[in-house]
Amino acid sequence: MTSESVQPMSGPSRRAVVAAAGAAGLTVALTACGSDDKASDPSTEQGGGATNEGGGSSAGAGAGGAALAKTADIPEGSGKIFKDEKVVVSQPAAGDYKAFSTICTHQNCPMVDLKDDIISCACHGSQFSVLDGSVKKGPAVKPLEAKKVTVNGDSITLA
Numbered sequence: 828m829t830s831e832s833v834q835p836m837s838g839p840s841r842r843a844v845v846a847a848a849g850a851a852g853l854t855v856a857l858t859a860c861g862s863d864d865k866a867s868d869p870s871t872e873q874g875g876g877a878t879n880e881g882g883g884s885s886a887g888a889g890a891g892g893a894a895l896a897k898t899a900d901i902p903e904g905s906g907k908i909f910k911d912e913k914v915v916v917s918q919p920a921a922g923d924y925k926a927f928s929t930i931c932t933h934q935n936c937p938m939v940d941l942k943d944d945i946i947s948c949a950c951h952g953s954q955f956s957v958l959d960g961s962v963k964k965g966p967a968v969k970p971l972e973a974k975k976v977t978v979n980g981d982s983i984t985l986a
């Protein structure tokens with residue numbers, strides 16, 4: 828049963844092999860037989876491939892430091908909070924990304940409330956623009972600490 832279900836898949840390659848065998852001769856035909864035999868356990872290879880794929884994507888994320896977000900995740904004219912990193916990434920203009928600390932400059936409360944381009948502090952009500960970090964409402968008087976981000980293709984990395 829297993830070899831029967833495999834055969835339709837190897838059918839086209841066999842045909843290709845027959846065509847190739849005409850040109851390249853017996854060596855190609857032998858190689859094809861070898862790969863036909865292996866075709867009976869492709870599930871093992873696929874499992875390995877899936878694992879590699881997972882590793883590959885995390886390796887890609889780690890390649891340029893910790894990738895924080897995709898550019899598509901950051902709405903233009905607003906931003907997105909990354910709680911773990913205590914950072915908010917914003918896009919003041921198309922393709923222009925900025926990042927600021929989400930720690931309130933009043934008394935260091937972490938802020939998690941973002942509406943449009945304003946991030947608000949739940950402790951005493953300070954508000955800041957996530958587009959430039961400026962104070963929109965006190966009691967805070969100091970702007971948000973700017974963070975550096977690097978855009979690589981479609982991924983945003985915290986520098």
Ligand code: FES
Pocket residue numbers: 931932933934935936948949950951952953965966967
């Ligand atoms: S700590 Fe944010 S307003 Fe006081």
